[in-house]
Amino acid sequence: MRTWILTAAVALLASAASTTASTIAPPQELKCPVGGKSFEHSFYMSYSTWGQRPDGKPYGSGEFPVTPPICPDNGLIMYREFTKAEIKALEGLLASAEYQALRETDTPFFRVAWIEKALNPKSEKIVWYLLNASWEADDDAVLKMRYQRAFLNLAETLPAKPEDETWLAIRLRVMNAYRELGEFDKAQAVYDALNVEALSKGLPVTREEAFELRDEKKRNRWALVDYLKRLHVVLVRGDRRSEPLDMMRPWDAARICFYKRENPEALNAFDRAYCATPEIMQEIERGRDIWGVSKAERDAARAKLNGAA
Incomplete structure (x- = not known):
């Protein structure tokens, strides 16, 4: 199964649009790992992406985030494979009043974050699931704000790893979340702490030079730093929108x-x-x-x- 989780490879160097449209496969019969009920689900066979919003949501030919299969009876979201021990634990979690209430009030990826936290509280993927949930809430400002707060609350507890691309990508999303919430001082503080000058050390100056790099890690680092600089311009002018024109x-x-x-x-x-x-x-x-x-x-x-x- 496919789950759209943003990683540190921001893929911002590939700015040319792809002409490939999304393709959806015929429905497949799946069996829920909890309860064993069979149901049908259609997966994407292919889709194209071309860049992303400051919060990481991709622009592309598909709908993002890609919703995993959801068991129709108990509401389990099949976002990954589960161990036998986890399946046993899920029986009680899914039957709980709290989870069943979430089915009425919250989006699939917020429920994914809830399940993952219950199964594996130290999972680093939870922060990405919460970010995905904020994309799902684009049409509900109050809900989106709640999800952005949940993302920030968790992301701010993660240990600093300046050399780790994934951690840098998270900090970029943290800065953006504060920006969209109108907390510009906090967003600026994240930017200042990242120290763009230090991050840029040893990296090329221009996009053309970055394209010539053979070192993938340096290419990703350049893309992150370049995006961070561009986002700072948006921040300085006090723009809270999720899709500033100059970030497209x-x-x-x-x-x-x-x-x-x-x-x-x-x-x-x-x-x-x-x-x-x-x-x-x-x-x-x-x-x-x-x-x-x-x-x-x-x-x-x-x-x-x-x-x-």
């Missing part, structure tokens, strides 16, 4: 600029200035013929071509 690929930012051009209130002063930069204007011109036609018109044209064939 130029193509994606240009598409937003194009579609919102007739609604000035949808773009703030920074956005309007950013949309007018030569790089974004160039992307807008490149995409105008695609974006200027509605989906219905494109579908009709495609159907006409298929009929002619």
Whole structure:
């Protein structure tokens, strides 16, 4: 099974868009490890990603985070394989009033974090599960804030490992969570403590030079530091949004600029200035013929071509 857990390999150097669409396999029959009930679930066969938001949520052809199979009767989320001892423990955990209440109020990945904490309280994956849960709550500001707090409460207890890429990635997400919550002083303190100058020691200056690196660890470190610098620019201007235009690929930012051009209130002063930069204007011109036609018109044209064939 597949579970989307962000790791330290931020993959920010690969900025070109992939043309691969998501593909969903036919439903497969699965058996719940607790209770043995059979049910069907469809997995992604493939999907593409191209960058990510400051909180780590990928941009791509699929829906993120990818929800694991969920047993329909007891609500167990099959996010990993469980040992026999864990399955025994899960019987009681799933039957508890607390867990069954979570099924009504909380998202799948928040419940994953709850289960993992009950089974393995010291698991370092719990912090990532909570981050994934915050992505699931994009449409519920109150719930998202609660999940961001839960993420921060756990992430701030983790021991410092400045040489560890995963720890650095977590600190970047911590800084971002404080930013989105409007706690700019705390976000700045995280940035200051990371000491970007020290992190940059021995790394190339430009993206082009980073592409030439053969050392994967240095490439990942460069990507993290570069993203950290860019996020700091967003922080300094007091921007709390989850998707600042200057943290997106130029193509994606240009598409937003194009579609919102007739609604000035949808773009703030920074956005309007950013949309007018030569790089974004160039992307807008490149995409105008695609974006200027509605989906219905494109579908009709495609159907006409298929009929002619």
